Amino acid sequence: MTSSSGAPAIEVRDLVVTNGEVTAVRGVSFSIPQGGRMGLVGESGSGKSMTALALMGLLPMGWSTRGEVLHDGVDLAKLSDKALSSRRGRTLSMVFQDPLSSLNPVRRVGDQISWVIRHHTGVDKRTAEHQAIAMMTQMTLPRPESLMRAYPHEISGGQRQRIMIAMALACYPQLIIADEPTTALDVTVQKQVLRLLNAAVSERGSALLMITHDLPIIAAMCDTVAVMYAGRIVEMGPVRQVFRHPRHHYTRGLLDSQPTMDNFALDGTSRLVSIPGMVPPLHALPDGCGFNPRCPAASDRCRTIMPELTGDTLKSACWHPIARVDEVAAQ
Amino acid sequence: MNVSPFPGDSRPLLEVRQLNHAYPLRRHKLFEPRSVLKVLQGVDFAVRRGEAVGLVGESGSGKTTLSRMLTGVEKPHDGHVLYDGSDVWSGTPEQRQLFRRSVQVVLQNPRSSLDPRMRVGTSLLEPLRSLKIEGDHAARVLEVLDQVGLTKSAMERFPHEFSGGQLQRIAIARALMPGPKVLIADEPVSALDVSIQAQVLNLLKDLVRDLGLGLVFIAHDLSVVTYTTSKVYVMSSGKIVEVGKPLDLFRAPKAEATQNLVAAILTVELGLSGKAFA
Ligand SMILES: Nc1ncnc2c1ncn2[C@@H]1O[C@H](COP(=O)(O)OP(=O)(O)OP(=O)(O)O)[C@@H](O)[C@H]1O
Ligand SMILES: Nc1ncnc2c1ncn2[C@@H]1O[C@H](COP(=O)(O)OP(=O)(O)OP(=O)(O)O)[C@@H](O)[C@H]1O
Ligand code: SF4
Ligand SMILES: [Mg+2]
Numbered sequence: 264m265t266s267s268s269g270a271p272a273i274e275v276r277d278l279v280v281t282n283g284e285v286t287a288v289r290g291v292s293f294s295i296p297q298g299g300r301m302g303l304v305g306e307s308g309s310g311k312s313m314t315a316l317a318l319m320g321l322l323p324m325g326w327s328t329r330g331e332v333l334h335d336g337v338d339l340a341k342l343s344d345k346a347l348s349s350r351r352g353r354t355l356s357m358v359f360q361d362p363l364s365s366l367n368p369v370r371r372v373g374d375q376i377s378w379v380i381r382h383h384t385g386v387d388k389r390t391a392e393h394q395a396i397a398m399m400t401q402m403t404l405p406r407p408e409s410l411m412r413a414y415p416h417e418i419s420g421g422q423r424q425r426i427m428i429a430m431a432l433a434c435y436p437q438l439i440i441a442d443e444p445t446t447a448l449d450v451t452v453q454k455q456v457l458r459l460l461n462a463a464v465s466e467r468g469s470a471l472l473m474i475t476h477d478l479p480i481i482a483a484m485c486d487t488v489a490v491m492y493a494g495r496i497v498e499m500g501p502v503r504q505v506f507r508h509p510r511h512h513y514t515r516g517l518l519d520s521q522p523t524m525d526n527f528a529l530d531g532t533s534r535l536v537s538i539p540g541m542v543p544p545l546h547a548l549p550d551g552c553g554f555n556p557r558c559p560a561a562s563d564r565c566r567t568i569m570p571e572l573t574g575d576t577l578k579s580a581c582w583h584p585i586a587r588v589d590e591v592a593a594q
Numbered sequence: 595m596n597v598s599p600f601p602g603d604s605r606p607l608l609e610v611r612q613l614n615h616a617y618p619l620r621r622h623k624l625f626e627p628r629s630v631l632k633v634l635q636g637v638d639f640a641v642r643r644g645e646a647v648g649l650v651g652e653s654g655s656g657k658t659t660l661s662r663m664l665t666g667v668e669k670p671h672d673g674h675v676l677y678d679g680s681d682v683w684s685g686t687p688e689q690r691q692l693f694r695r696s697v698q699v700v701l702q703n704p705r706s707s708l709d710p711r712m713r714v715g716t717s718l719l720e721p722l723r724s725l726k727i728e729g730d731h732a733a734r735v736l737e738v739l740d741q742v743g744l745t746k747s748a749m750e751r752f753p754h755e756f757s758g759g760q761l762q763r764i765a766i767a768r769a770l771m772p773g774p775k776v777l778i779a780d781e782p783v784s785a786l787d788v789s790i791q792a793q794v795l796n797l798l799k800d801l802v803r804d805l806g807l808g809l810v811f812i813a814h815d816l817s818v819v820t821y822t823t824s825k826v827y828v829m830s831s832g833k834i835v836e837v838g839k840p841l842d843l844f845r846a847p848k849a850e851a852t853q854n855l856v857a858a859i860l861t862v863e864l865g866l867s868g869k870a871f872a
């Protein structure tokens with residue numbers, strides 16, 4: 264189900280998301296080609312979910328967008344709610360961060376999946392139910408027939424999340440936005456689900472926007488990655504390049520605070536490296552680079568002038584980027 | 595090496611013995627006999643003062659159900675839940691009250707565990723009110739906010755004004771309000787990004803050390819569990835299948851469930867190698 268032109272699956276230009284008082288997304292631009300996969304990582308509160316919700320037209324009350332969101336030949340940012348909602352689940356769909364609050368608590372989960380299928384494909388109830396069971400089986404959910412009749416609170420967190428993924432994939436969308444789709448899953452199921460999501464996305468030729476704080480998942484699933492901080496993209500490029508040779512200090516910090524089995528002391532006294540401080544609140548963003556209060560390399564310039572995102576394949580927004588290995592060697 | 599600051603304190607503070615629990619399964623045909631799902635089968639589990647214990651297992655293995663038994667929100671079909679040596683479900687009302695106040699929980703999802711209509715400050719006071727705890731409540735709020743690294747400006751705001759990561763600190767703060775002896779944390783960092791995750795894990799570790807808290811840490815990320823705990827229980831299909839020191843367990847897993855968990859660990863390097871789903 265690819266559109267005729269070679270247009271990207273989605274192109275976002277200078278997206279701003281604000282409620283008049285505070286601005287959660289401050290000028291974000293990126294583009295994902297058809298079938299491409301982009302990861303979006305960043306500190307909690309950096310605006311990842313708000314970006315996703317803006318693309319879906321599902322922002323909370325009082326929030327609005329500026330900028331362009333080009334998808335399937337239209338600017339989603341200018342569509343009416345009604346036009347947008349007919350697309351949701353069809354040409355673009357989303358797996359939400361919090362499955363419990365996005366499933367209806369008083370409806371059986373089976374009815375909810377079949378409703379999505381019927382709503383977008385118009386098949387009859389029985390067919391939709393069969394498809395729903397098939398999808399639950401594909402998502403390796405145990406006892407799908409009995410789960411169909413369960414209410415959301417009666418199933419485990421991991422099971423709920425797989426149901427959400429099944430719903431998002433139901434209609435072969437051009438773009439799937441997955442907001443932390445596997446955080447509630449244990450590692451074994453996580454790997455299974457990622458493998459399934461991976462296969463389903465390839466099979467459908469869908470593009471993927473994968474939002475997660477889990478760098479290994481991005482490394483495994485995506486070709487490009489954008490790192491967000493305080494409402495802006497601070498680094499963006501091919502995954503390998505960004506993870507192996509980050510130029511932005513925040514990306515470096517993220518990579519360093521990754522817990523791995525080998526970097527623990529056995530005596531229980533080990534401390535994880537953590538980036539000191541926290542993400543600044545939206546109403547008190549610092550001048551200049553948003554990361555400057557936490558950055559080991561911050562200078563006066565960082566504290567006054569906002570760095571722009573620049574570069575060719577690897578783009579970074581930093582006044583004092585980390586030197587590449589070849590640059591260091593040349594010195 | 596024993597690093598517990600309370601090495602002499604070997605008696606379990608919170609313990610379950612031979613727990614069994616089952617849920618009725620939904621019938622998909624009206625006249626089918628009702629079958630049950632055995633969610634907990636003969637589970638033994640214990641946590642001591644100043645000890646951090648991990649609980650891992652595949653999705654649906656019964657971790658959250660066990661945590662519901664440990665906090666007393668659900669009564670097991672059979673078996674015992676003991677706090678400080680006495681049976682929670684047959685003790686005196688005073689013992690129950692002490693248990694309720696001493697065992698607090700931090701849930702998987704802070705967004706659904708905090709009341710959206712309440713200011714954070716009010717939410718923080720709520721456990722003190724419902725447990726009828728007296729004292730200088732305002733001072734307690736400030737003390738706890740400080741312990742979790744938040745400023746007092748958080749008190750005036752509503753949950754929707756925070757992101758998931760910020761909310762989890764608030765949830766930890768709320769759990770600390772009644773001055774618990776045991777903290778049960780169900781996937782407390784799975785919704786947090788790595789840099790804050792590291793801070794929260796360091797925070798939990800400090801709380802265990804400084805306050806002598808017993809911590810039950812439920813997670814599916816083995817590296818996180820290894821970092822945070824000194825003993826790990828592995829659950830599978832309602833049973834504890836292996837117990838041990840985290841690094842021993844993960845270097846030489848014996849039970850199949852543990853082996854599966856170890857084999858599924860994903861790292862940045864593995865991801866970049868393109869072999870993650872091989
Ligand atoms: N309904 C709302 N009202 C006010 N502020 C909000 C609302 N929703 C989010 N915010 C704020 O917007 C900013 C961006 O939040 P967002 O949920 O996009 O973060 P995120 O990057 O998805 O974080 P996380 O990793 O915790 O999910 C945060 O500072 C948050 O406090
Ligand atoms: N109220 C309930 N009624 C019926 N079945 C239930 C209920 N609560 C849980 N279950 C079932 O009990 C099993 C154990 O669930 P539990 O939530 O304890 O798993 P978990 O180990 O915490 O999983 P996860 O890692 O996915 O959170 C699951 O198969 C679930 O579907
Ligand atoms: S611009 Fe300055 S403060 Fe920001 S990351 Fe670069 S060096 Fe650090
Ligand atoms: Mg989010």
Ligand SMILES: [Mg+2]
Nearest residue numbers: 419420657658
């Ligand atoms: Mg659970």
